Amino acid sequence: MNIYDISRRAGVSIATVSRVLNNSPHVSDVTRKKVLAVIEGCGYVPNAFARGLGLNTMQTIGLLCPDASDPYLSQALANLERSFRAHGYDCILSCTGKELSARVQGVELLRTRHVDGMVLMGSSFIEENDQDNDCIREAARAVPIILLNGSFLCENVYCVLCDDQQAACEATRYLIDSGRRRILYLYHSRNYSGRKKLAGYCEGLVSRGIPQDERLISFYGEDKSSIHRVRDHLLALDAAGVCFDAVLTSEDGLAMGAMKYAKERNLRVPEELSIIGYNNSAYCLCSEPEMTSVDNKLAVICDHIVATMMGVLDGREMPQKTVFTGELVLRGTTL
Numbered sequence: 001m002n003i004y005d006i007s008r009r010a011g012v013s014i015a016t017v018s019r020v021l022n023n024s025p026h027v028s029d030v031t032r033k034k035v036l037a038v039i040e041g042c043g044y045v046p047n048a049f050a051r052g053l054g055l056n057t058m059q060t061i062g063l064l065c066p067d068a069s070d071p072y073l074s075q076a077l078a079n080l081e082r083s084f085r086a087h088g089y090d091c092i093l094s095c096t097g098k099e100l101s102a103r104v105q106g107v108e109l110l111r112t113r114h115v116d117g118m119v120l121m122g123s124s125f126i127e128e129n130d131q132d133n134d135c136i137r138e139a140a141r142a143v144p145i146i147l148l149n150g151s152f153l154c155e156n157v158y159c160v161l162c163d164d165q166q167a168a169c170e171a172t173r174y175l176i177d178s179g180r181r182r183i184l185y186l187y188h189s190r191n192y193s194g195r196k197k198l199a200g201y202c203e204g205l206v207s208r209g210i211p212q213d214e215r216l217i218s219f220y221g222e223d224k225s226s227i228h229r230v231r232d233h234l235l236a237l238d239a240a241g242v243c244f245d246a247v248l249t250s251e252d253g254l255a256m257g258a259m260k261y262a263k264e265r266n267l268r269v270p271e272e273l274s275i276i277g278y279n280n281s282a283y284c285l286c287s288e289p290e291m292t293s294v295d296n297k298l299a300v301i302c303d304h305i306v307a308t309m310m311g312v313l314d315g316r317e318m319p320q321k322t323v324f325t326g327e328l329v330l331r332g333t334t335l
Contacts, residue, residue, distance in 0.1 A: 002044075010038045022059060023088070060090045061309065062110030062118040064103070064125065068095050069225070071281050072251065072298065073121055076148060079302035080119060087310055089116070100127060104135045117143050117309050123150030123161075123192035144312040146305050149296075150192050151321065158312070159321045160305050162296040164193050165200035167326030171248055171276050171294055172204025174328060178335040180246035180274055184216045184237070186258065187250035188224045197250050197278070215242050220254065230257020231264060238265065245273060252277035252284060252293055259287050259333070275333040289332025297324045 007017050012031060019027045020035040027035075038044075061084050065073050081091045092113055096106035103125060110118055118139065125147065127133055133152065139145060140156040149161045175183050185201045187194055198217070205212050220233050234247070234257065247258040255277030259269065267273045269289060277284060280295035304322055311318040 006035065006038050006042065006044055009042075010035045058114050058116055059088060060092055060113070060115045062113065062115035063091050063093045063121060064106050064110065064118060065093065065095050065121045066098050066103070066124050068093070071253065071283065072279050075281070076121055076298055076302055079299055080121075080305065083303060083306040084309075087306065098124060100132055107135050107139050111139055111142060115143060116313055118145045119148060119305060119309070120145060120150070121148045123147070123194075124189070126150050126152045126192055144309060146309055148301065148305060157320075158308050158318060160301050160308065160324075161193075161322075162301065162324050162326050164196040164296065164326065165203065167294045167296060167328070168197040168200025168248070168278075169204040169207070170200075170326075171278075171328055172201050173208060174334070175246045175248065175274055175276065176204070176208040176210060178274065181210060182213070182216060182244045183210075183246040183248055184218060184234075184242070184244035185248050185250075186218050186220055186230075186234070186254050188220050188254060189250065190219070194250060201248060216244060218242075224251065224253050227253065227257045227260055230254055231260035234258060234261035235264060246275070247273065248276045250278050252279050252281045252291065255291055255293065255333075256283050256287060259291070270333050270335050274335060276328075280329050284329070284331060287333070292331045292334040293329055295327045295329050297326060300324055 003017050007013060010017065012035060016027060016031060017035055020032050063077060063080060065077060068074055068077060077093065084091050092110060092115060094106040094109055096103045107118070125136070136145060136152070136157065137154055140154055144156050144158065146158045146160060151159050151161060172183060185198065187198060202212055218237060220230060222229050224230070247255070249255040249258060255275050258275045262269050262273050262275070269275060275291065277291050277293035278296065279298070280293040284291040284293045301324060308318045
């Protein structure tokens with residue numbers, strides 16, 4: 001049983017069946033009841049393609065994610081899928097990895113599925129070489145695209161993000177104001193968001209008259225989910241003579257590695273070493289003491305992404321860029 005059978009048995013067009021399935025108001029009550037009776041009698045379960053026939057909509061949003069195992073992105077996925085479903089939209093997920101070629105393929109795959117819109121999760125989708133972003137420009141000619149926590153100026157592309165630079169700056173200032181002077185900044189990504197956080201750290205130092213020490217800016221390029229490797233990275237810095245009394249990280253997983261480092265070195269947290277994470281994830285409640293972190297308003301950002309997509313699909317004028325302010329959530333790893 002498919003949409004064509006329903007159409008034939010109810011004596012209506014395929015477009016009318018689609019309108020009924022999508023709760024369109026442009027169907028008479030008599031026709032709606034007739035179609036629903038046939039659907040119920042046949043036990044028909046519509047698929048996304050069938051629902052889209054005749055309405056120029058698949059009622060489907062494409063979600064592109066570089067790494068669904070990342071705690072931040074997995075939470076974003078859960079928030080977005082739940083909210084889009086509440087608005088009557090299914091989601092198709094494409095996990096692209098970090099390679100440019102795979103991300104291009106992911107965008108093209110969703111285009112062939114005729115999704116109504118796409119959400120690119122993370123600023124890693126925007127390449128520094130502008131020509132490498134042509135696949136996004138091309139896709140945006142067909143459907144609206146929303147970028148989560150990144151910035152990209154392009155028609156039909158909408159950006160919803162946290163002001164990571166300001167948030168990192170405030171976190172740095174807080175550490176300095178609490179008496180820390182040698183703050184190690186540990187980060188994992190050099191994408192748009194990563195660059196903004198690093199800029200915020202440097203801005204915070206300057207604003208409090210603390211000279212910048214390049215040895216206290218440490219890039220960790222290995223598996224960020226391996227907390228013990230992060231610990232070993234910090235131990236290596238320590239062994240090389242890099243002294244620090246605080247660690248500010250670009251994400252909570254790295255901060256957990258800093259907690260393991262403190263335990264290995266028998267350092268009291270926060271008395272001898274202050275630690276601040278970023279994302280305010282579940283990691284923060286798994287440590288002892290519980291971890292101070294920057295709340296980058298992921299839930300609010302996801303809600304706004306869905307509201308923006310719904311507005312665009314309804315033909316309403318929506319802001320092309322929306323920036324939210326992060327908040328430092330104080331717990332036991334800072335003074």
